[in-house]
Amino acid sequence: MKGSLSSILLLFLIVVHLSVSLAHRQVYIVHIGKHSGTERTLVEIENNHFSYLTSVKKSKEEAKSSLLYSYKNVINGFSALLTPDEADKLSEMDGVVSVIKSEPITYRIQTTRSWEFTDLLAQGHSGFINGVETSVNKTNDGKDVIVGVLDSGIWPESQSFSDEGMEPIPQSWKGICQPGVDFNSSHCYEAQYGPLNETIDFLSARDRDGHGTHTASTVAGREVPHTTLLGGFANGTAAGGAPLARLAIYKVCWAIPGQMTIFESTCPGEDILAAFDDAIADGVNVISISIVPYQLNSYGQDGIAIGALHAAKREIVVVASCGNTGPGPSTVRNVAPWIISVGASSIDRVFSSPVLLGNGIKIEGQTVTPYESSSTMHPLVYAGDVETPGTTHNDTSGLCLSGTLSPELVRGRIVLCSRGVATNVEKGLEVKRAGGLGFILQNPVDGISIAVDAHVLPGTAIFSNDSATVLNYIKTNNNPTARIVPVMTVLGSKPSPFMAGFSSAGPNPLEPNILKPDITAPGLNILAAWSEATSPTKLFDDKRVVKYNILSGTSMSCPHVAAAAALIKADHPDWNSAAIRSALMTTATQTNNMGLPITDGTGNTAATPFHYGSGHFQPGKAVDPGLIYDSNYTDYLLYLCGYNSSIVQNLDPSFTCLDDPPSPYDLNYPSVAVSNINGAGVSVKRTATNVGDAMSVYKVSVEAPVGYTVEISPNTMNFTSVGQIESFSVLIKHEDAVQKGYSFGSYTWSDGIHIVKSPIIVSSQ
Numbered sequence: 001m002k003g004s005l006s007s008i009l010l011l012f013l014i015v016v017h018l019s020v021s022l023a024h025r026q027v028y029i030v031h032i033g034k035h036s037g038t039e040r041t042l043v044e045i046e047n048n049h050f051s052y053l054t055s056v057k058k059s060k061e062e063a064k065s066s067l068l069y070s071y072k073n074v075i076n077g078f079s080a081l082l083t084p085d086e087a088d089k090l091s092e093m094d095g096v097v098s099v100i101k102s103e104p105i106t107y108r109i110q111t112t113r114s115w116e117f118t119d120l121l122a123q124g125h126s127g128f129i130n131g132v133e134t135s136v137n138k139t140n141d142g143k144d145v146i147v148g149v150l151d152s153g154i155w156p157e158s159q160s161f162s163d164e165g166m167e168p169i170p171q172s173w174k175g176i177c178q179p180g181v182d183f184n185s186s187h188c189y190e191a192q193y194g195p196l197n198e199t200i201d202f203l204s205a206r207d208r209d210g211h212g213t214h215t216a217s218t219v220a221g222r223e224v225p226h227t228t229l230l231g232g233f234a235n236g237t238a239a240g241g242a243p244l245a246r247l248a249i250y251k252v253c254w255a256i257p258g259q260m261t262i263f264e265s266t267c268p269g270e271d272i273l274a275a276f277d278d279a280i281a282d283g284v285n286v287i288s289i290s291i292v293p294y295q296l297n298s299y300g301q302d303g304i305a306i307g308a309l310h311a312a313k314r315e316i317v318v319v320a321s322c323g324n325t326g327p328g329p330s331t332v333r334n335v336a337p338w339i340i341s342v343g344a345s346s347i348d349r350v351f352s353s354p355v356l357l358g359n360g361i362k363i364e365g366q367t368v369t370p371y372e373s374s375s376t377m378h379p380l381v382y383a384g385d386v387e388t389p390g391t392t393h394n395d396t397s398g399l400c401l402s403g404t405l406s407p408e409l410v411r412g413r414i415v416l417c418s419r420g421v422a423t424n425v426e427k428g429l430e431v432k433r434a435g436g437l438g439f440i441l442q443n444p445v446d447g448i449s450i451a452v453d454a455h456v457l458p459g460t461a462i463f464s465n466d467s468a469t470v471l472n473y474i475k476t477n478n479n480p481t482a483r484i485v486p487v488m489t490v491l492g493s494k495p496s497p498f499m500a501g502f503s504s505a506g507p508n509p510l511e512p513n514i515l516k517p518d519i520t521a522p523g524l525n526i527l528a529a530w531s532e533a534t535s536p537t538k539l540f541d542d543k544r545v546v547k548y549n550i551l552s553g554t555s556m557s558c559p560h561v562a563a564a565a566a567l568i569k570a571d572h573p574d575w576n577s578a579a580i581r582s583a584l585m586t587t588a589t590q591t592n593n594m595g596l597p598i599t600d601g602t603g604n605t606a607a608t609p610f611h612y613g614s615g616h617f618q619p620g621k622a623v624d625p626g627l628i629y630d631s632n633y634t635d636y637l638l639y640l641c642g643y644n645s646s647i648v649q650n651l652d653p654s655f656t657c658l659d660d661p662p663s664p665y666d667l668n669y670p671s672v673a674v675s676n677i678n679g680a681g682v683s684v685k686r687t688a689t690n691v692g693d694a695m696s697v698y699k700v701s702v703e704a705p706v707g708y709t710v711e712i713s714p715n716t717m718n719f720t721s722v723g724q725i726e727s728f729s730v731l732i733k734h735e736d737a738v739q740k741g742y743s744f745g746s747y748t749w750s751d752g753i754h755i756v757k758s759p760i761i762v763s764s765q
């Protein structure tokens, strides 16, 4: 797992920080299960919550001051400041479902080209483009579908959020416009929670971080021509995937003091739950949540999973990031089957900025840091040779860590920095501090997956393996020199997509019989709108203010899929959340733009469903999937009965689990995962609903996982009406030799027009 050193370390820094802030907050979320019929008014619900709290507190005053949120719309419960003792007492009380210590949920912060690169262009949908005009033949553009974005807020003045030409707010919106610090209610899309630190963040839906502005504009940014980053890159029309969708912004992530950066952001679980509670009541159709729990929690202990289950009950599509701690196994998060869990992959655009060495060798590099073109060669040094004595050890030498470089030896030179420990932008900051002219960064992950940054000085990232070539040149020459070639945007790069090196991967650590992630979408080097209250790097010395910024992460891929869900919803208002998920998944592709299998971040190895789920999304195809795999809230509860019936009792006491709950793999999911297949084999049930032509005949084809046989029965489905449901079974058996470990296959239904594909993932002991 050498893979994503820098992202792991970044996460680590955030976590250290969070545990400090937790120590004096001790926030607990108390779930009271379902609203009973007798609690009619909101006041009565709040009083009920309050009575629980007073029973463990010394006085009513103390109870009052410790209550943070009373969740009363669709979720029943409250959050409060409690001692561990009080939490214990509460958890024993009648009616209390669970008492969860709130873990602030961390996310890795991490789009001109991305929409054009997806198949929306085939539909004539204009999108994030680089100076290329697209043909116009629009889908509904997500018209009037309301997308709730749970994030760090929004920069409402961004052109991407212009209200020009928008029709009045749709009737289905039941929410409010909540004004606040530097925030007028004329932009009708906000609710806010928090705050954490008023000297850093705004007590309103205004975005300090930039992350929320980025994700919201990826979902539904209006078309903005001639969008560029830092004066020149990615010049083109910026637009979200569903530019006529409506945004409802729920600020759940708050800026807290950072160590290397001015601030970090944290997303407390109690705020997230409050946002779900409000968003559901407000009438949103889709929820986009680019937030990943740090800890792996059971469904009953995870605020996102609980909030999303309530959302699923109202047929709201919930799309979430799968995490940035990949590509190692079992790193995937947000794994509940009622959530669409999204991995991150590349687009076919590269910001090329090679390094020319004095000996004429050209090393490929990538950056989005702008600088003037010049043919002057500059002296080149290796960081490990220009350090202030005593500031590094043999294992931290060469990394350009803060305070290590000697200004005498660095001034006027280009510095080669090895990968490890600090983030890329922090290394740039150190070279700048020491007076360097520029720097060459060894990419922190192996392979072809480079996440570029807008550094504070000229700098480019080279493939990790090429670093040795540069170092060898420095070591074997008396006067090594180099120059960094200014950025050129290369379109149509191949291969693409490939999986981003950081994208978290399966198998699903909570439930091996449900495949996660579900799908992948663009999440590497995505350009979208940014907050003007911060800089592109958030570093202390970075005074730049930009309207657009380039970021990488599953935080960026999640809103792509949320936008695609909005497009489908606008075209098919009567489709439920499972239908939309199914349409997205069964139409995804596993093939790149060279007609070859999508690879992992190394570029050498074919990716598997553990990396991309069903594949790379194709929104243009997803609006017409042919068949769907339907399921609903009841099915999720039945599934949960098999997982742990006490969670069901807690979340929905009115539901009674059967003595013999269905097998988890029998949830009517668009993918099939079965772990520990025994000698007799396993028969998996599925039903398909016809949403294509009334009269259609679908035939199945199977690619069996290596070492297994797969038999689908019946192998033809004849439909005579739209909405008709047909059942089939998938019988999976070992071949003679028992295959160890995981094995991947697929089955595909087709009527000759639609291709409805499902991955199969099996394992045996």
Ligand SMILES: *[C@@H]1O[C@H](CO)[C@@H](O)[C@H](O)[C@H]1NC(C)=O
Pocket (backbone or CB within 6 Å): 124, 135, 136, 137
């Ligand atoms: C737009 O879509 C319609 C219907 O699908 C199709 O007939 C037409 O050729 C498309 N036009 C363009 C310019 O792609």
Ligand SMILES: *[C@@H]1O[C@H](CO)[C@@H](O)[C@H](O)[C@H]1NC(C)=O
Pocket (backbone or CB within 6 Å): 182, 183, 184
């Ligand atoms: C809020 O609205 C007032 C009056 O329309 C305007 O003067 C002010 O600039 C606005 N502030 C922001 C932050 O939009």
Ligand SMILES: *[C@@H]1O[C@H](CO)[C@@H](O)[C@H](O)[C@H]1NC(C)=O
Pocket (backbone or CB within 6 Å): 131, 226, 228, 231, 232, 235, 236
């Ligand atoms: C972007 O491209 C347009 C035309 O394609 C041009 O007019 C404009 O000046 C460009 N902007 C920048 C900043 O390069």
Ligand SMILES: *[C@@H]1O[C@H](CO)[C@@H](O)[C@H](O)[C@H]1NC(C)=O
Pocket (backbone or CB within 6 Å): 197, 198, 199, 200, 257
């Ligand atoms: C709020 O942020 C400021 C500025 O970073 C910091 O000095 C202060 O300690 C923070 N307060 C809290 C309560 O964290």
Ligand SMILES: *[C@@H]1O[C@H](CO)[C@@H](O)[C@H](O)[C@H]1NC(C)=O
Pocket (backbone or CB within 6 Å): 394, 395
């Ligand atoms: C660093 O030096 C110590 C002692 O000299 C040695 O034991 C260790 O193996 C070295 N580590 C590396 C990464 O070279």
Ligand SMILES: *[C@@H]1O[C@H](CO)[C@@H](O)[C@H](O)[C@H]1NC(C)=O
Pocket (backbone or CB within 6 Å): 447, 448, 463, 465, 466, 469, 602, 603
């Ligand atoms: C390093 O990896 C890249 C990308 O896989 C490849 O194009 C390049 O040839 C490799 N360089 C060396 C020196 O092996």
Ligand SMILES: *[C@@H]1O[C@H](CO)[C@@H](O)[C@H](O)[C@H]1NC(C)=O
Pocket (backbone or CB within 6 Å): 631, 632, 633, 634, 635
């Ligand atoms: C959910 O789907 C099942 C079939 O899987 C159906 O029997 C049930 O009526 C549905 N429930 C709701 C609330 O739609």
Ligand SMILES: *[C@@H]1O[C@H](CO)[C@@H](O)[C@H](O)[C@H]1NC(C)=O
Pocket (backbone or CB within 6 Å): 098, 300, 644, 645, 646, 647
């Ligand atoms: C089931 O869930 C309950 C409540 O969350 C928990 O206390 C219990 O340990 C779980 N049981 C198993 C077998 O995981």
Ligand SMILES: *[C@@H]1O[C@H](CO)[C@@H](O)[C@H](O)[C@H]1NC(C)=O
Pocket (backbone or CB within 6 Å): 697, 714, 716, 717, 718
């Ligand atoms: C479906 O129709 C085809 C002919 O169109 C027929 O051969 C086949 O037997 C039918 N299958 C079922 C399951 O009814």
